[in-house]
Amino acid sequence: MNNVYWKTFSKGLIKENPTFRLVLGTCPTLAVTTAAVNGLGMGAAATFVLVCSNIVISLLRKVIPDKVRLPAYIVIIAAFTTIVQMLVKAYLPAIDKSLGIYLPLIVVNCIILGRAEAFAGKNPVGLSALDGLGMGAGFTAALVVMGSIREFLGNGTVFGWPEGGLIPAITIFVLPAGGFFVFGMLIWLTNKLSQHLDNNATRKELTACAGCPMAVKCHTEEGCRHE
Amino acid sequence: MEKQPLLVSSSPHLHCGMNTRDIMRDVVIALIPALVASVWLFGFRALAVEVVCVASAIATEYLSRLVMKRPQTVGDLSCVVTGLLLAFNLPVTIPLWQAAFGSVVAIAVAKQMFGGLGQNFVNPALVGRIVLMGSFPDAMNNWEVPLSWLGKADAVTGATPLALLGTEGAADIEPLQLLFGLRGGCLGETCVAALLLGGIYLVVRHVISPLIPVIYLATVFVLTWLLGSDPLVQVLSGGLMLGAVFMATDYATCPINKAGKVVYAIGCGLITVLIRMFGSLPEGVSFAIVIMNILSPLIERATKPRPFGAGKAVRS
Numbered sequence: 001m002n003n004v005y006w007k008t009f010s011k012g013l014i015k016e017n018p019t020f021r022l023v024l025g026t027c028p029t030l031a032v033t034t035a036a037v038n039g040l041g042m043g044a045a046a047t048f049v050l051v052c053s054n055i056v057i058s059l060l061r062k063v064i065p066d067k068v069r070l071p072a073y074i075v076i077i078a079a080f081t082t083i084v085q086m087l088v089k090a091y092l093p094a095i096d097k098s099l100g101i102y103l104p105l106i107v108v109n110c111i112i113l114g115r116a117e118a119f120a121g122k123n124p125v126g127l128s129a130l131d132g133l134g135m136g137a138g139f140t141a142a143l144v145v146m147g148s149i150r151e152f153l154g155n156g157t158v159f160g161w162p163e164g165g166l167i168p169a170i171t172i173f174v175l176p177a178g179g180f181f182v183f184g185m186l187i188w189l190t191n192k193l194s195q196h197l198d199n200n201a202t203r204k205e206l207t208a209c210a211g212c213p214m215a216v217k218c219h220t221e222e223g224c225r226h227e
Numbered sequence: 228m229e230k231q232p233l234l235v236s237s238s239p240h241l242h243c244g245m246n247t248r249d250i251m252r253d254v255v256i257a258l259i260p261a262l263v264a265s266v267w268l269f270g271f272r273a274l275a276v277e278v279v280c281v282a283s284a285i286a287t288e289y290l291s292r293l294v295m296k297r298p299q300t301v302g303d304l305s306c307v308v309t310g311l312l313l314a315f316n317l318p319v320t321i322p323l324w325q326a327a328f329g330s331v332v333a334i335a336v337a338k339q340m341f342g343g344l345g346q347n348f349v350n351p352a353l354v355g356r357i358v359l360m361g362s363f364p365d366a367m368n369n370w371e372v373p374l375s376w377l378g379k380a381d382a383v384t385g386a387t388p389l390a391l392l393g394t395e396g397a398a399d400i401e402p403l404q405l406l407f408g409l410r411g412g413c414l415g416e417t418c419v420a421a422l423l424l425g426g427i428y429l430v431v432r433h434v435i436s437p438l439i440p441v442i443y444l445a446t447v448f449v450l451t452w453l454l455g456s457d458p459l460v461q462v463l464s465g466g467l468m469l470g471a472v473f474m475a476t477d478y479a480t481c482p483i484n485k486a487g488k489v490v491y492a493i494g495c496g497l498i499t500v501l502i503r504m505f506g507s508l509p510e511g512v513s514f515a516i517v518i519m520n521i522l523s524p525l526i527e528r529a530t531k532p533r534p535f536g537a538g539k540a541v542r543s
Contacts, residue, residue, distance in 0.1 A: 170328070172361035181336070 008127050012134030014197060019142035020190035024110040028102045029143060030183060034174045036159050039147030041095040043140025045088060045103060047133070049080045050112050054120040054132035056080075061121050073116045074107065081106045111139055142186070149182050150174055247344065251304035253434045257425035258311050258473070264408055264418035269319040270376030273414050276326050277314040283327040284310030287334040295339065305344045309333055312352035315415020315469055316513070317359070320369045328362075329355035345479045349520040353474055353513045360513075370411030387411045388464040389509040405463035416466040426472035439481060439492045440471040446496025454504055467499065470512035480520040487523075487530040494519045494526075 018024045025046070032038045056076050057064075064072045085103050088096045096103060106112065115135055120128040151157055154173030156165020172178045265273040288306035292299050300306075310330050317326055333355030338347045360367045370387050388400050388410050404410060408418030415422070429435045444462055452458040461467075475481060475495050482491050495515045502511025519526075 170362040171364065172358050175361050177358075177361060 005127070005130055009130045009134040009137075012131070012136070012138035013141065014138070014190060015194050016135075017138040017142060017190055017194075018111040018114075018135050019139055019146075020187050021194060022111075022114070023187070024114055025139060026183075028105065028109065029146065030176065030179045032099055032102050033143055033147040033150055033179060033182075034154070035098070035151045036144055036147035038095070038098050039143030039145075040140065041088070041092065042099055042102065043136070043143045045084045045099075046106050046109060046111065046139055047136025048084055049077060049106050049109075050115060050136045050139075051129055051132040052080045053077045053112060054115060054128040055125055057116045057120040058123060058125045058128035064121075069121065070113075070117075073113060073121075077112050077116070078107045111135060146179075146182055146186060149186075150178060154178060247303040247305065250434055251308050253429060253432050254308050254473070255304060255311065257428045257434075258308070258315070258415070260421035260424045261315060261415045261418055261469070262311070264421040265315070265319075265414040268373040268408050268417060269371060269414060272376070273319050275323065276317060276319060276321060276414060277311060279323045279326050280314035280317070280330045281307055281310035283330040284313070284334050287331045288339070291335050291339040292343075297343070300343060303344065306334055309338070309351045309355075312415075312469075312473060313355040315473075316352065316356040316413050316466065318367060318369050318413055319371050321359075321363075321366050325359060325363050325366055329359040332358045347479055348524075349517050350474050350477050350480050353517050353520075356513050357517065372411055373409050373417065387509065388460060389503065400457075400460055400464075402459045402463055405460065410464070412464075413466060413469075416469040419463050419468045422468040422472055426468075429472070429476075435472075435476040436488070438485065438488045439476050439495075442489055442492035443471040443475055443495045443499075444468075446493050447500055450496065450500040451504070454500070456504065461500075461503070465503070465510045466512040470499075470516055471495075474513075475516050475519070477520075480523055482523050482526045482530065484527075484530055484532055486532075487526045490526050490530065491519050491523060494522065 012018065014021075016022060019026075019029050028042055028046075032042045053073070053076050057073055060072070060076075081104060084106065085096075088099075088103060115132060119131045123131070148158065150173045151159075152167070153170050154175075156167045156169045158166070170178075173182065262277065265277070284306045285301060289299065289301045292301070310333075313329050313333055314326065317329070333351040336358075337349060337351040337354035338344065341347050388405065391400060400410075406419050408421070410417055426435075426437075426440060430437045444467070447467060448458045448462050451461040475492065482488050495512075498515035498518055499511045502508055502514060508514075
């Protein structure tokens with residue numbers, strides 16, 4: 001299991017979790033996680049776009065000229081986002097309604113462009129697909145966890161069940177303020193967890209470049225370009 | 228902090244003998260008249276809410292210092308003040324577990340997560356109140372008519388004066404009734420006379436300077452008068468007196484020097500009036516103070532005094 005494919009897939013789950021470690025895609029994270037099912041819908045839609053765009057961008061990586069790569073990436077991502085949006089509108093109108101503007105906004109989701117730039121533009125197709133799948137799974141897991149916490153505390157329900165709620169609702173958790181609070185707590189928890197998982201990493205290293213979640217992909221010797 | 232050598236001028240030095248505990252004890256003493264008034268107006272359930280808030284504030288302070296492995300600070304009484312102020316900001320009918328939840332948020336989130344007393348960037352009691360307002364809007368807007376626990380009133384719940392202003396009921400409001408707290412409202416905010424008594428005690432004991440409360444109240448008075456409302460009723464109703472005397476003057480969250488304090492107090496008054504007159508909420512004192520708390524560091528920077536003899540401050 002410890003080969004390059006597994007590593008490419010699994011890094012998105014905790015160690016380089018796009019939401020809690022890379023802190024990308026914060027806008028949909030905060031906006032749609034008022035209910036767990038919204039998080040699941042958003043995560044699935046973004047994962048689909050991520051995997052598909054990673055595959056296509058990886059296939060075209062030798063064709064796309066370096067100078068216009070960003071517009072080219074965006075066109076590819078926008079195409080898949082449009083497909084997702086039409087599919088969700090047709091088959092899951094309820095999800096479409098609750099996600100609202102955030103569904104078309106997947107186009108500008110930093111996770112997808114970030115992976116295209118950092119991974120798919122430089123790696124073969126198989127690895128890029130796995131990278132997209134791992135990052136998508138990490139994003140989806142993050143949204144579902146955050147959505148579940150906010151839904152349970154703020155509405156008393158678990159995936160909309162039961163009708164009246166299990167506990168008295170503490171409405172602040174489904175309001176933006178509660179979203180930021182839960183987000184901060186989960187970032188702290190993921191940082192702790194990833195420190196714990198990384199046995200070799202000492203506290204000292206974590207403060208330097210080695211502690212940066214982008215360290216694997218960072219090619220510049222002089223300094224960090226992901227500031 | 229303790230490890231750094233503190234360089235001061237040569238001796239002799241005088242220490243006034245005051246410490247945090249003394250200051251906080253004075254604040255608690257100043258809050259006692261309002262506490263007595265709240266029990267007189269709203270019955271023994273008011274006392275229950277206050278006890279729950281203070282007890283859970285103390286417990287949260289103790290436990291969070293324990294978990295964070297920091298020196299214990301329960302003894303400085305600041306958590307008692309926070310718990311009591313939070314209780315004063317709640318309606319008497321609030322479920323007790325919700326009151327306790329407010330205290331936990333106030334102490335654990337607003338105070339201890341930022342490093343404890345003096346490090347909090349907003350007033351913890353107000354954060355507790357605002358979180359409760361966002362969490363339980365129904366429970367936080369249930370106003371019992373004062374003295375109804377004695378069985379003398381016909382109605383049990385009623386609107387607050389600020390909610391009545393601008394409606395037909397506004398004609399029934401008498402400033403004298405407001406002064407003695409005979410109106411619906413939060414536990415500690417209604418009896419303005421008791422709050423004034425506490426405020427005067429704090430000023431006499433030099434715990435607070437009268438600058439912030441006076442300018443805050445004056446700003447509200449003048450602005451509401453200019454906007455065509457009844458300024459006396461505006462100043463005496465809502466949580467204004469409680470906020471101006473006990474919350475806006477919090478050492479950790481208001482500017483240090485006089486010019487800064489003036490700007491801060493005017494800002495508090497301005498935002499309060501704006502929310503009261505044009506906002507969708509009837510009362511804006513808590514939001515006004517929290518917003519100005521957040522602006523305090525900026526006010527501080529803008530009103531930094533120039534050392535005597537120094538040139539004009541150079542912008543870096």
